[in-house]
Amino acid sequence: MSTLTRPPHYSANYNSGLFSQVLSTALVAGSYRVRLYGAQRNSASADQVVRVLLNGREVGRFQPALGFAQYTLPSATTSFTQLVAPVLTAVSPFIGVPGTVVSLTGTGLTNTTSITFTGAAGVKTVTSGFTVNAAGTQITGVVVPAGARSGPVLATTPLGTSLVGSVLFSRATSLAVGGYHTVAVRADGSLWAWGRNDAGQLGLGSTSDQTSPQRVGTATNWTSVAAGITHTLAVRADGSLWAWGRNDAGQLGLGSTSDQTSPQRVGTATNWTNVAAGNLHSLAVQANGTLWVWGSNADGQLGLGNTTLQTSPQRVGTATSWVSAAAGVYHTVAVQADGTLWAWGDNYYGQLGLGNTTLQTSPQRVGTATSWVSAAAGGFHSAGEQSCRVVWGWGDNSSGQVGDGSTTQRPSPVQVLGPIALFGFAPSRAGIGSTVAVTGTGLAGVTALSVNGINALASVTNNTAGASRSWCRPGPRPRAPSR
Structure with missing residues (x-):
């Protein structure tokens, strides 16, 4: 009442x-x-x-x-x-790839005009092809758009937009490369593996190396995979998590340290989405936005605030907005639904991007940006991508792996790739035939500049990115209705 x-x-x-x-x-x-x-x-x-x-x-x-x-x-x-205003409570399936058809459940969904997914170049919007039931509690026939990434799904009606983080979609990883082995999911849901198999990381029930793809079991509902140095993780369409290979540090999450040569189910949960495998530790995100970790923790790479090894999944903090995570050799990076980037673990080379080389045993926020959409972890360096399609790198750079044109160690993110961005014109007002200076980023090699559809580029001199290289304008992030 x-x-x-x-x-x-x-x-x-x-x-x-x-x-x-x-x-x-x-x-x-x-x-x-x-x-x-x-x-x-x-x-x-x-x-x-x-x-x-x-x-x-x-x-x-x-x-x-x-x-x-x-x-x-x-x-x-x-x-x-x-x-x-509309409220989303679930997406099904919660893991897939562009082209996957999903259904959304919630309340107040009547007259939904658009559905948005996280994307590398701003949000990806679906405005047609779906159906809303009469009660306004379900949207069916939503096709995940090209370019969609793991992240929040939002529904917009004339009454407003659902809140960021209430429902998360996870983009499946169908191909993964480990230390010396490869695993792949085919379109029919079958799983294949090849390469070194000394610890049973191929999941074939043996330890014999394979020089060509071999099918793993008979299941046809595999959706996503991750490969560590000598172990493998995979998620099925029913949301169950499986692991096999080397387990000396408990990296399989089975509560033991015994190697496994065939897929073994991790616990009984049916809402696993994003998975990642490092050297001796593993990570997984559930559909409710919680992050779980297990395995070696000597450098705090599990983010639990200690350095204690864990042989079964342990929850990281209380946040329910984790979207994806990536595992390096001894460190971890992860993205939350609000576009923030977090890192923890070994930091000898500055691979956490915190501007120092201090080891961290709990998640630390990297900078203040709220436009991160994905992150990746190498051996001792890291990379991240923002919604404006800018790529950043940091950490060990002894072989140029950061990608900034040097071999200088980078303890903070440096911009590696970015779109052309115009800052302004000087003077800001000019008549026909006037000469103006254009400032921005990514301008090296520019061959055309249009003003009101007319080519206005007469000559290009000294058109370099200059000191403004680090500038990035985030793509539009969906917001909750004003209150």
Whole structure:
């Protein structure tokens, strides 16, 4: 039941659904409090946002889980409406690749106009081809768009956009390379492996090396794989996690340290999505945004605040917004749904990107950017990509692996690749035939510049990136409705 109260004595109670409420009782001018009571408030999640309309005009928004909102009526009215912005609660399947058809579940999804996925060059938007049921609780037929990455899925209706991080989609990895072996998932869901097999990392039930692809078992529901130095992890379409190969540090997550030559199931959970395998440690993200780790922890690479080896999955902190993680030899990097980048573990070469070489046993935020979409970890260096398609590198650079044109160790991220970005023109106003200076990044080799569709480039001199090389304008990040 919802209540509107005009202090000190006026009140009007009415029964209605949580997501569309209309009070038709004539109201007089004055101050009113709007809140949800009883079962309705108890069922309201922390991310639900209510729009309050007077005679069809929005006067404000509030979160029922946080209490009430107070509004003043300038004159008598006969219509007070509360409408809740869309809320997503699940995506199924929660792991896939571009082209995968998914369904979204939630509330307030009626009249959905667009669905967005995280992408390397800004969000990837789907505006057609899907169907919303009459109750507004399910969207079916959503085709994951090209360029989609692991990250939040958002739904937009005329009432607003669902909150970032409430539902996460994980892009499957169908090919992985380990120390001396390779694993791959085919389009039919079968799993294949080849290369060195001294620890059973191929999952064939033996330790014989293979010089050509060999099928692993008979299952046809494999979706994603990861390969460590001598062990392998894989996820099936039912969300189950499997591991095999060397296990001397518990990197298989089976609660033991015995090697395994064929796939063994890790626990009983059915919501595993993103997986990563390092030298002697492993990582996995669940569909609820939690991050789990196990294996060697001598350098704090598990992020648990200690250096204790773990033979079964352990949760990292309390966050429920992890999107993906990557494992180096002795360090880890991971991205959260809000676009922040985190790192922990060995930092001898500055591979954590924190501007120092201090080992870290718990997740540390890398810089202040909120536009990271993915990260990768090499032996002793790391790389990350932002939503504006800029690639950064840091850590050991003895062989030029950072990619910045030098062999200088980089304890902080340095820009390696980036799109052309224009900062401005000087002078900012100019007539036809005038000469202006253009500043920006990635301008080396520019051969054309158009102004209002007309080629305005007469000559190019000294067109280098200069000191502004590190600039990056993030792509638009979906936001929750204003409150």
